[in-house]
Amino acid sequence: MFEMVLQNLLTPAVMFFVLGVIAALCKSDLKIPAGLGETLSIYLLIAIGIKGGIELSHYSLNSVIRPLMGTLCLGIAIPLITFFIMRLIKMDLKNSIGLAATFGSISVVTFGTSISYLEKQGTTFEGFMSAMAALLESPAIFVSLLLLKVIENKKHPVPTHSQNVGIVASSPFKMFDRKLIIESIFGKSVLLLLGSLFIGLIIGERALPVVKPLFIDLYGSVLIIFLLIMGLMAGERLPEVRKHGMKLLLFGLYMPLIGGTLGVLLGHLTGLSVGGSTLMGVLAGSASYIAAPAALKSSVPEANPSIYLGLALGVTFPFNLTFGIPLYNQLAQWIQ
Template sequence: MYEIIIQNLLSPVVLFFVLGLIAALVKSDLKVPSALNESLSIFLLIAIGLKGGIELSKYTLSEVISPVIATIFLGSLLPIVALILLKTIKLDKKNAVALAATYGSVSIVTYGAAISFLDHTGTTYEGFMNAMVVLMESPAIIISLLLLKVMDQKKTEAVRYSSRNLAFTSPLTSFIDKDVLKEALFGKSILLLLGALIIGLIAGENALPAIQPLFIDLYSSVLILFLLSMGLTAGQRLPEVRKHGLQLLLFGIIMPVVGGVIGVLVGNMIGLSLGGMTLMGVLAGSASYIAAPAALRTSVPEANPSVYLGLALGITFPFNLIIGIPLYYQFAQWL
């Protein structure tokens, strides 16, 4: 385990993240232009979606139905697990729900780093796992907002019984307005991932000559640039997270471990390979800082972005990058 962590820590992907983190902490004037950062993000989303679609085209529906169900199950379960853990912190309801959505969704960049880790160790994995990233984006956001609505209704409404009828206002009927659904299902990251996935699925391996020079051969190099930018952002967010106490910092470490273990166990139950189980653990153990925050800004404006975004980027992301990915790999290897 120690050797795996050291090997991962010394990879260029992690080292460039650490460089960005140090630059932010020492208040260097190093900056990544926002336009470049946006471009790198778009590149990674398209690359993962295309590779997932091309690989998915090689499988039949019967071969991927179990992973699809497992992924949706994880995306629905993890927000509930997060809320249970957050009860011990006594965080206010809005911020707790925002964290549940963030930690139930997935980090595309953490997933990309996990792929680089597996490639570096020579570990194969099921190609359809890239498609599972798309499925993992939305369920947690929707489930978390539903739970918020249920909690709000418990305070404002009572279920009315009478001898003739039962009057009950379902949270599903007034749960999410069209803007929230649009953000959760068709936000930038989900739209790019899903769109690229469908294009890769339709084109199949015939698309490889066109996409390989840019989206496959240059993937690791672009990921390095993006992680340098993420290191800068994480370093800037760390002071904001520390203001909320040690318990919140511990949640940023404990939740990914709990989610990662659950993910690896689920992957083992559906018969995934060592690499597939590791990636399922990464899906469940990472925290979104793109799709979930975008949806939360619309649906839970009272939640503090420095809490859910700062914790995901400042604590959980570097933890997964340095320790989490090797940990999930080691646990999958043990199983």
Template sequence: MDIDLILSNFLNPPILFFFLGMLAVFLHSDLEIPQPIAKFLSLYLLLAIGFKGGVSLYQSGINYQVAVTIALAMLMASVVPLYSFFILRWRLGVADAAAIAATYGSISAVTFITATSLLTKLDIDYGGHLVAAMALMESPAIIIGVLFYRLFRTDDQGKDKSEFSWSELLRDAFFNGSVLLLIGSLAIGAMTGESGKQALQPFTGDLFKGLLAFFLLDMGLVAARRLRDLRKAGIFLVSFGILVPLLNAALGLGVAYWAGLPLGDAFLFVVLCASASYIAVPAAVRLAIPEANPSLYVPMSLAITFPFNIIVGLPLYLQAINHLWR
């Protein structure tokens, strides 16, 4: 792997703040980000990346490649939980396998945002429609995970079918706060274009990287605290949390190459395929698969896959794309 690319990612200030958060936990520091501030930062990042993506979409317009990219993203979000479920069934029950499969079929908005920060640092262009793809990849994985849970659980587990509300699940899958804010911000950015971009400066522009660093500081704190939960996961799930994202990235890379995506778009597409949700899916899974153990699927995505992608995955995926595209 190109050492310059590794250093470029590693020495990116937001990444260093992520490490600082983890270090604070390891040193038993009392450093803490108040929950309301952490929530604000999460909402801000979704709004900012959605709005910036909408402005980019306004500038580039909607064309065949945009439609193909979004369709392929949704296809990957549907395929990944299919094979993930059957891999997980080797060791886990139906509920846990379905929940984790949904988690890995969905995406991490923060990983995506960090990837866009890396592209910006390297002066690599990317399309705003990838933000729309990101938002639309949340729901298929949730729905497929729940479908598998309901198809494969035993009759004894299925006694509560009448208590389950598909309308509530679909509303949560398609209109949960993160998806709605992303799509809404994307639409506003696409409608207002350059004038909207100027109107929201520096809120969605110059302040973005600083607030991303602050958010990743909090994520470092949270991820390090979740590491202790991994004792319940065992070596199989720890390995799954690293190897399956690599498999997903390889599949995404092949799809992006076949579709002829530009370098920046291909990188973000691969990052989306390789990431795992720790916000939208856990919220939906708590509702739809109550038997699933959150001490498995949350630490796997947050304490294994997220740090792996941030530290190792991003430069690895970009290096592979650079090799194939240039």
């Protein structure tokens, strides 16, 4: 196990991430050109999606239905578990919901790094796992916001009768206004992942001559630059997380282990290989810093971004990058 962790730590991508963290903590004048991080994130989303779509074209619906249902179960269970833990440690309602949405959704960069890790290990995995990544982006956001609405309705019930209108049906789904649905389903990360996935699925192997030089051959090199940027961002967020106490800091370390273990177990139960179960663990153990914060910003503005974004990016992301991925892989091997 120690050898696997050390091997992962000594990869160029992870070491550049650590370099970024050190630069931020030491107040270095290292600056990344504006817009470069956004550009690289778009590249990574397209690369993961289109490669997954090409691989998915080799599978039938019957072979993916069980992992698909398992992924949806994770999208419901993890935000509920997160919310329950947050209430146990006396976190307020709005920030509990923020963390539930963040930890229930996924980190595409962690997923992409785990793919590179498995490929270097020579571990094969199901090509349709990119579809599972796209599927797991949004459910936790909806579940978390629905939970918030249900709790608020219990605390402040809406009158069911009105003199002028008559009976008014109060539904928790009223919270899902058009703007929220557009942001959650057609936001950048989900749109690019699903769109690229469908393009790869429709075109199949015929897409390889065009996409391979840029989106497959250069993927590892681009990931290095992006993780340097992520390291700078994580280093800047760490002081914010420390302000909120040790309980929250520890949560950022043990929650990915809880989610990752559930993901690996569910991957095994749905018939995935060791590599596929590892990726399912990575998805379940990661935390979103793109899709979920974008939805929370407009839907739960009272939630503190320094808590849910700082914890996801400053604690859970580096933990998964260095220790989590090898741990999930080892667990998948033990279960298999």
